[in-house]
Structures are given as C-alpha cells and as structure tokens.
Amino acid sequence: MDELRLPVLPTTVIGSYPRPRWLREIIRLWRAGRVKEKHLREAFDDAVVAVVRDQEEAGVDIPSDGEQRRDEMVEYFAERIEGFRFYGPVRVWGNAYYRKPAVVGPLKYKGAIVVEEFDFLRRVSYSPVVKVTITGPYTIADWSFNEYYSSKEELAFELARIINRELKALEEAGASYIQIDEPALPTHPDEVEWAVMAVNEALRGVNVKLGMHICYGDYWRIAPYFEELRVSQFALEFANRGFKDLGIAEAIPEDKELGFGVIDVHSRRVESVEEVAAALRKILKILPPQRIYVNPDCGLKLLPRRIAKRKMEVMVKATKIVRGELKGVEGPVLRVP
Amino acid sequence: MRIEAALVGGLPRPYRIGRLMSKYRDGKVDEETYMSRLRKELVKALRRVERYGVTIVVNSMFLWDDLFQPFAEAFEGVERGGLYRFLDNNFYYRVPIIKGPIRHRPASLSHFKLVKGLVEEAGLNLSIKAVIPGPYTFTLMSENRFYNSARELALELAEALGKEARLLGEAGAEFVEVHEPLLTLQGVQVDLFKHAYERLSSKVSAGLWLQTYFGPLEHVLEELEGLRIDVLGVDAVEAPKQLEGILGFDAGWGLAIGAVDSRNTRVERVGELRRLVQMAAERFDRVFLTPNSMMDFIPVQVAFRKLRVLGMAVRGVVGGG
Numbered sequence A: 001m002d003e004l005r006l007p008v009l010p011t012t013v014i015g016s017y018p019r020p021r022w023l024r025e026i027i028r029l030w031r032a033g034r035v036k037e038k039h040l041r042e043a044f045d046d047a048v049v050a051v052v053r054d055q056e057e058a059g060v061d062i063p064s065d066g067e068q069r070r071d072e073m074v075e076y077f078a079e080r081i082e083g084f085r086f087y088g089p090v091r092v093w094g095n096a097y098y099r100k101p102a103v104v105g106p107l108k109y110k111g112a113i114v115v116e117e118f119d120f121l122r123r124v125s126y127s128p129v130v131k132v133t134i135t136g137p138y139t140i141a142d143w144s145f146n147e148y149y150s151s152k153e154e155l156a157f158e159l160a161r162i163i164n165r166e167l168k169a170l171e172e173a174g175a176s177y178i179q180i181d182e183p184a185l186p187t188h189p190d191e192v193e194w195a196v197m198a199v200n201e202a203l204r205g206v207n208v209k210l211g212m213h214i215c216y217g218d219y220w221r222i223a224p225y226f227e228e229l230r231v232s233q234f235a236l237e238f239a240n241r242g243f244k245d246l247g248i249a250e251a252i253p254e255d256k257e258l259g260f261g262v263i264d265v266h267s268r269r270v271e272s273v274e275e276v277a278a279a280l281r282k283i284l285k286i287l288p289p290q291r292i293y294v295n296p297d298c299g300l301k302l303l304p305r306r307i308a309k310r311k312m313e314v315m316v317k318a319t320k321i322v323r324g325e326l327k328g329v330e331g332p333v334l335r336v337p
Numbered sequence B: 001m002r003i004e005a006a007l008v009g010g011l012p013r014p015y016r017i018g019r020l021m022s023k024y025r026d027g028k029v030d031e032e033t034y035m036s037r038l039r040k041e042l043v044k045a046l047r048r049v050e051r052y053g054v055t056i057v058v059n060s061m062f063l064w065d066d067l068f069q070p071f072a073e074a075f076e077g078v079e080r081g082g083l084y085r086f087l088d089n090n091f092y093y094r095v096p097i098i099k100g101p102i103r104h105r106p107a108s109l110s111h112f113k114l115v116k117g118l119v120e121e122a123g124l125n126l127s128i129k130a131v132i133p134g135p136y137t138f139t140l141m142s143e144n145r146f147y148n149s150a151r152e153l154a155l156e157l158a159e160a161l162g163k164e165a166r167l168l169g170e171a172g173a174e175f176v177e178v179h180e181p182l183l184t185l186q187g188v189q190v191d192l193f194k195h196a197y198e199r200l201s202s203k204v205s206a207g208l209w210l211q212t213y214f215g216p217l218e219h220v221l222e223e224l225e226g227l228r229i230d231v232l233g234v235d236a237v238e239a240p241k242q243l244e245g246i247l248g249f250d251a252g253w254g255l256a257i258g259a260v261d262s263r264n265t266r267v268e269r270v271g272e273l274r275r276l277v278q279m280a281a282e283r284f285d286r287v288f289l290t291p292n293s294m295m296d297f298i299p300v301q302v303a304f305r306k307l308r309v310l311g312m313a314v315r316g317v318v319g320g321g
C-alpha cells in the first residue's frame, strides 16, 4: 500500500458521462443484430478511452469510466445477478421509461459485475486513482419489483450480501476508491433505519476508500446515520438546489468528507467559473478544505457531451482559483495498492 | 345484486405509444397520423379488457401523463410546473401551479367522448367511468401561489372539478371516479376534505365513486358517512387488515375492493380474489373488484395478465361463468 497525496479540493465526477454519438449508433445497430458482440465491446473500450481523455483535458483529478457500458444504474446490476427478470419498460414520468427489473427467484452472485470495467479503466487512465461506482442494495431493491422475498427488507439484505462480494472482488483487483450510489435512500422515511443496516452489511470488511452518493432527496432523513454508515465520504447534489441546505455539511462527522456537488446536471446552461468559485468559498466557511472533494451534482449522462465537458472545465478552473487562495494547505491522502 | 370487475385510474401507456406521443409533441408526427394510431391502440386495449371480463373502463385509459395533467392544462389559473414524486412511487407528476383565479374549462371531456365513441363503434359491452382528481388531493399536491388559504383553493377546485364532473355525467358517465389517495395518510384535514367534497358532489348527478389507495382508510371511515358516495374504493393490497372493518361498516355505498396490486408484477390468484368478492357480496349489494390504483407502475403486459385474473375472479362468483 502506498500513500498518495491528492491536491487540496480534489476534483472528480459522480460516475456517468454522455456516450459519444457513434457509440449510441453502434449500440442501436447491435440491438438490430447488425453488429457483432465483439465489435460492440471494442466500441465500449474505445468510448471509455474517449471519455477518460475528455476528463483529462478538463483537468479532473479522479476520473471514472463514464459508465459507458451501463444503460441504467439498476438495470445493469439486475442483468448480472441471477434471480432477476425483465417484463418490459415502465414509465417514470411523461414519456420517459426504464426497464424495471423483477425479482422472481433466489438471488445469486454469478461472478464479477464491474471488475472488468475497473481493470480497463485503470489501464487507460492518466491518474493513479480512479473512481468506481456501484449501485447500492437499497436502491436496487427499491427500484425493483419483489415477487420472491417476503419483504423488501429481506430482499435488500440479500442484495447486500451480493454487493459485498462484488466490493471485495474490486478491492482484490486493486480498486482504491469506490462510490456506492444510493439515491433511493431518503425516499421512504420509515425504511431508512433498516436500509442503513443493509447498506452497512454490503460494506462490511471492505478496506478501501468508500464514498456514498445521494441526490435529489431530503438529506436530513439520512443525517442521523452519517456516523454509523461505513463510508468516509458523502457526495451530495447542491447546485440544483441553489446551494441551499449547506447546513447539512455540519452534520457530517469530523472524520468524514463531503463530495460537494457544484454543477447542475439537469441544466444545459454552463455555470460561470465565478459562481462555482463562490459556492466553494461558501462551503469552506463550514468545512475545512481537507474534508472537501469537488464534483458535479450527479452523473452527467443526460447532457450533450460538449456541454458536459465544458461544465467539467469550469469546475476545475474554479477549483484551481480557490486552491490558489488556500496557499500551503495540503490535500487529503489516499491509500493506493 | 351487482358484481363487476372494473378499472381504476388508468392503464400503463405502452412504450410504442409513449414514443408516438413524444414525436407528436415534438411536431414530428402530424395530428391525423397520431390520432389514427392512438385510436387503433385504444380499441385494441378496450377489446382485450372486455374479452377478459372487465366491464367498467376509465376515460383516462393510457392518455394522461399523470392524474392532474388534463385539468392543469385546461383550467384557467393553473399551469404545469416541475416534476415531483407521486406519493412514494418512483413515478413523477408535473406539479400544478395555481397562478390566478381558477375557471373551469372542459378538461377530460374529449377523452370521455373519444373512448365512448370507440366503445360504441366496436360494439363493446363496456361502461365508461370518468376519472377526476379529488379537490383535497389536488389542493395538497399543488403549489398555491394565488389563494390565501388551502381552504379557498380547495373550494375553487371543487367548483371547477364539479362542473367537469357534471359535463362528464351528461356525456354518459355512469360513475365519476374521484381520486383522494391522501385520505389514507395520517393527519387528514377532515374539514377541508369534507367541505370540498360536498361542494363537488352538489354539482354532479352521475354516481360518485370515491377512490383511495396506498393505505388504510379506517381512520376517516366514520367521517365519510353522510357524504354522497355511491361507491367507495379501498386498497386491500397495501392495507389488507382494514377490510374487515370496512365490511362491517354499512353506510349504503357500494364497495370497490382494490385487490390486485398495481405496484408489483406478481400476478394474484383467482381463488384468493374470488374469496374476497364472496365475502363482500354477503354484506354489500354492489361489489366491484379492481386494481388497488392506476396501473402505470407495472409493465403493460403484466397489467393485462392481472386484468385477466380480475375478470376470472368475478365471473366465478356471478354464477359459474
């Protein structure tokens, strides 16, 4: 294990990044049976190289693979765990649909889900540290139909055992920074208590840096559990809510960090460097710089690629300006294999 | 004695219709093509529902984005805002924003006429129920930027929705289905609900079907007595224990048992549903077996599998098929 010192206010992403237009075209052709599986795979690899390059050019310290291989964050995992079935698309609003999976039998871990993704990303990354994202057990349970287990709680704990195996496989493969995505966690106030226990079950015995991403929900429902959740970082959306609720940062225990969401991913307007810098100065009044990472609110995949990249550039520029104002402050240390 | 299988709220919008609608809204498909395909799909769904033995359908079918859409679009003083979570579902509705005095404009009447025309053309033996959001739920799920109080808003909405319900009755709706899911939450503002409901019901001559879902109703059951309710729709999936109390409570209304889970893909057993219907039939003159809410939350194929079971369960009771 080596120790790696990051710059103060390390910049990173939440996970997803827009797919290049040509990749979407190849996926369409593959679905129509007109492109071979191995060519699709090659296209995925090339897309990861391209979006890592975007992040490098923008100056992001810790890149992800942009989740280029994943259509959707629950679907992708459900397709790779035994016991799930897909009946068809379900509408979420207007004419937006997703393939909501159904649990129809006992769930079984069929083998690595995202380890290959990680291996490839590490090989093509410019940075010694990369971020791997994994959807948490509660969110998978909440966004699925449960036909088999006697309760959603039982289902979530079963998923926790599976996610735990995947996390250990990632640790084994050399991952140093993993983010658990649990956007559903604040949705049902009466379930939060056991949901937190299920998430902790998934994280048990995993010895790498663990973050948790939550967005577009009431963080105060989770705040009472910040301490007991086995993660050292909470990556939260703030730009979309106009940097209200910053007080939540004070609820984060002193030995844990905030991943500060400074870019609105639901708006095509590119933020100005000055407004992002102003948001950073605001959070620095609440938390010491060593406990802050800088990231967008959420995954960038719904934006046009060009705009996503410009937003990353703005985020990095603003961070560099504020770093300049923090002369002499050292950044956080990360253990890397 | 009347025992029937009925829809509640609406059917899931098939994916291909979703695609068609977005193209139409983007101006990439013309009105004529759009309407002709829509009518074709509607007839297909109506025929299938009839074949399964469901005899009461709804005018909303799969036409609405959410429960409030037609009303928020048509009523003066109301606009559609951002996306909000619909109750505790991973499903979002556009929040109605109240920006000025509310004036009634026909909102869902064209959907009623469309469905009625198709049913008649195809010679289907289906009764059509008209769906409206209840004024209480509408008030609490909107953003009020105009009226001074929730009470004022609720009464104005009741006035407009009452006018709509009257038009729907005049157009031939046997029932108007009034959605008040918020009655199942704790801390119901009973007076607010009652005043608004009374205002609405005073305008309507069609049968009033008060629909509740996603929770129990027991805590307000006694308050409902004395209101004009022809059919009471209750959720027997999320709140199965309340059924006993409701069966023992005779206020002269018909009972709609929401016993098919519209939020889970597991398909119910005919026998279990039939038992429920039989139990209710011992106490009530009019019993309807329904999904527990609108079926938007499950894939369309699964919804139809469930409707098939719904129809079979009722047929068994009525007299051996």
Ligand SMILES: [Zn+2]
Pocket (backbone or CB within 6 Å): A014, A183, A213, A214, A215, A297, A298, A299
């Ligand atoms: Zn997010």
